[in-house]
Amino acid sequence: MLEEGEAFTPRFGADGLLTAVVTDAHDGAVLMLAHMNAASLRLTLETGIAHYWSRSRQALWMKGETSGNVQTVVEILTDCDQDAVLLRVQVAGDGPTCHTGRRSCFYRSITSDGTLAIRRG
Amino acid sequence: MLEEGEAFTPRFGADGLLTAVVTDAHDGAVLMLAHMNAASLRLTLETGIAHYWSRSRQALWMKGETSGNVQTVVEILTDCDQDAVLLRVQVAGDGPTCHTGRRSCFYRSITSDGTLAIRRG
Numbered sequence: 001m002l003e004e005g006e007a008f009t010p011r012f013g014a015d016g017l018l019t020a021v022v023t024d025a026h027d028g029a030v031l032m033l034a035h036m037n038a039a040s041l042r043l044t045l046e047t048g049i050a051h052y053w054s055r056s057r058q059a060l061w062m063k064g065e066t067s068g069n070v071q072t073v074v075e076i077l078t079d080c081d082q083d084a085v086l087l088r089v090q091v092a093g094d095g096p097t098c099h100t101g102r103r104s105c106f107y108r109s110i111t112s113d114g115t116l117a118i119r120r121g
Numbered sequence: 122m123l124e125e126g127e128a129f130t131p132r133f134g135a136d137g138l139l140t141a142v143v144t145d146a147h148d149g150a151v152l153m154l155a156h157m158n159a160a161s162l163r164l165t166l167e168t169g170i171a172h173y174w175s176r177s178r179q180a181l182w183m184k185g186e187t188s189g190n191v192q193t194v195v196e197i198l199t200d201c202d203q204d205a206v207l208l209r210v211q212v213a214g215d216g217p218t219c220h221t222g223r224r225s226c227f228y229r230s231i232t233s234d235g236t237l238a239i240r241r242g
Contacts, residue, residue, distance in 0.1 A: 077240065080228070098201050100125075117127070
């Protein structure tokens with residue numbers, strides 16, 4: 001049922017959170033990883049605008065509420081065991097998602113010597 | 122430093138884990154979400170083969186050790202605050218990643234009425 005059924009029964013962790021992977025609906029690029037509690041998931045589904053739970057600030061958070069880089073949800077998927085979601089989004093104005101000003105939070109490769117290298121593109 | 126430096130200083134959570142997003146290096150499709158402890162991260166970097174930590178089994182786990190669908194790491198990235206990694210992998214024989222036999226664990230959309238629909242493709 002969890003894997004093949006039509007019922008969406010999200011399995012929040014002991015911390016009350018689901019993990020959310022966020023990709024750009026245009027090209028599938030992974031933009032960020034975030035967390036959702038039940039309230040942020042409900043708000044996201046109701047409004048079509050991505051809302052998360054900030055673990056550091058312990059607060060509900062609409063992505064882009066400060067920066068303007070709001071995420072409109074094109075599609076939201078869940079995984080086989082329903083403890084994660086994948087949001088395919090359109091970022092307002094195709095602006096940056098990372099607070100460092102980059103398009104994606106994943107901008108550094110781990111090299112073979114264990115240091116980090118800024119990735120092109 | 123955490124965001125712009127060259128030092129890889131992964132920030133494991135209170136549970137000792139990083140979140141790992143896994144994509145197909147061929148086309149960027151999100152295949153699965155998993156977790157890594159320090160030992161699985163080290164093994165992955167040393168061998169170039171993806172190893173994870175199974176939260177349900179509380180055990181180190183080489184993806185594909187049973188199914189044969191081993192993941193060879195093409196690139197591994199970290200995010201701005203170094204509490205997540207993104208693995209770009211090549212799946213042995215382009216086999217399925219999900220234990221249900223599907224290519225990706227994210228095979229169901231959440232519809233507007235809150236039920237799940239199996240996604241085409």
